[in-house]
Amino acid sequence: RFDVLVVGGGPSGATASVYAARKGIRTGIVAERFGGQVLDTMAIENFTSVSYTEGPKFAAELENQVRQYDVDIMNSQRGASLTRDEETGVISVGLASGAELQSRTVVISTGARWRSMDVPGEAEYRNKGVTYCPHCDGPLFKGKRVAVIGGGNSGVEAAIDLAGIVSHVTLIEFDAELRADQVLQRKLRSLPNVDVLVSAMTTEVVGDGGKVTGLNYTSRTTDESHSLGLDGVFVQIGLLPNTEWLEGTLELSPRGEIVVDEAGRTSLPGVFAAGDCTTVPFKQIVVAAGSGATAALSAFDHLIRTDVP
Ligand code: FAD
Numbered sequence: 001r002f003d004v005l006v007v008g009g010g011p012s013g014a015t016a017s018v019y020a021a022r023k024g025i026r027t028g029i030v031a032e033r034f035g036g037q038v039l040d041t042m043a044i045e046n047f048t049s050v051s052y053t054e055g056p057k058f059a060a061e062l063e064n065q066v067r068q069y070d071v072d073i074m075n076s077q078r079g080a081s082l083t084r085d086e087e088t089g090v091i092s093v094g095l096a097s098g099a100e101l102q103s104r105t106v107v108i109s110t111g112a113r114w115r116s117m118d119v120p121g122e123a124e125y126r127n128k129g130v131t132y133c134p135h136c137d138g139p140l141f142k143g144k145r146v147a148v149i150g151g152g153n154s155g156v157e158a159a160i161d162l163a164g165i166v167s168h169v170t171l172i173e174f175d176a177e178l179r180a181d182q183v184l185q186r187k188l189r190s191l192p193n194v195d196v197l198v199s200a201m202t203t204e205v206v207g208d209g210g211k212v213t214g215l216n217y218t219s220r221t222t223d224e225s226h227s228l229g230l231d232g233v234f235v236q237i238g239l240l241p242n243t244e245w246l247e248g249t250l251e252l253s254p255r256g257e258i259v260v261d262e263a264g265r266t267s268l269p270g271v272f273a274a275g276d277c278t279t280v281p282f283k284q285i286v287v288a289a290g291s292g293a294t295a296a297l298s299a300f301d302h303l304i305r306t307d308v309p
Helices: 011-021 036-040 055-067 134-141 153-163 182-189 285-304
Strands: 002-007 027-031 071-075 079-084 091-095 100-108 112-114 145-149 168-172 194-197 200-207 212-219 225-229 232-235 239-241 271-273
Touching (some): 011 027, 011 055, 027 100, 100 285, 153 168, 212 232
Parallel strands (some): 002 027, 145 232, 168 194
């Protein structure tokens, strides 16, 4: 039986397992794909103390560091269920393979995935102009023309943010109006280098084989097709937390994020959560890593206050 079982092997889970192991307690980590989203990332330039690295290298270093400790790594395994015994407080995590693991505390760090448009060219030009993260990739488009897809809060925030870096932003919304907060919409419309297109359906990301050169969209009011010349496309149509397997077990927000307090506690005693799968604001590596440390230290705090069952 583990003292701390971490589910998820991205920056938050890896950090949680290092923090737990350093307390000399029995620590395990279950990861479907060790490294998480950083495996799909090219350049990382905003993790302080590492001026520049690349996703796969960062992921390998996460795993190397975890391997320096006495952590039981269960790679290519997916958590499928979680239950807590009311009497003993012991938590069981069922794996998709059919196995079951038991632990006194659990840190969930299963991350999230960006919703994609699923149009031709999007996958082909991913990281070649198509991106999902304005905080990460905005500076790469300094002085260039970009589009932001999505008129919710994240899309409008991205457009405002990017307008200060790039030469021009076109915000494209599928519906007849933007869904972002009015204050953000007012700010957006006050910017001289932003155009807003509503009722516009993106149909294709186009490129020259190496990088994005534009996109095509159809007006949903006139049915006419149009092309825009661009260097970048920021897709901001939702971040989906990997928490489907926890529905009905833990309190989730309307977006499916695990509701956590400032110490990473969830609605179930002994179960903590960290990173992109939670309500922690801002989905970034440094934030995920920090919240992983918080969750592990909270788990340790819980252990020293609880009798061994
Ligand atoms: P994740 O990295 O999503 O890791 C989740 C882990 O859980 C993975 O190991 C996954 O396999 C595993 N998992 C999922 N479900 C289960 C399950 N049921 N059972 C077991 N394991 C499971 N942030 C930056 O700060 N800088 C950047 O430059 C940057 N660039 C990015 C570029 C791209 C293309 C993307 C997609 C994201 C980028 N981000 C960047 C965001 C950053 O990658 C995330 O904020 C960060 O990885 C979140 O860490 P996490 O540990 O919470 O989750």
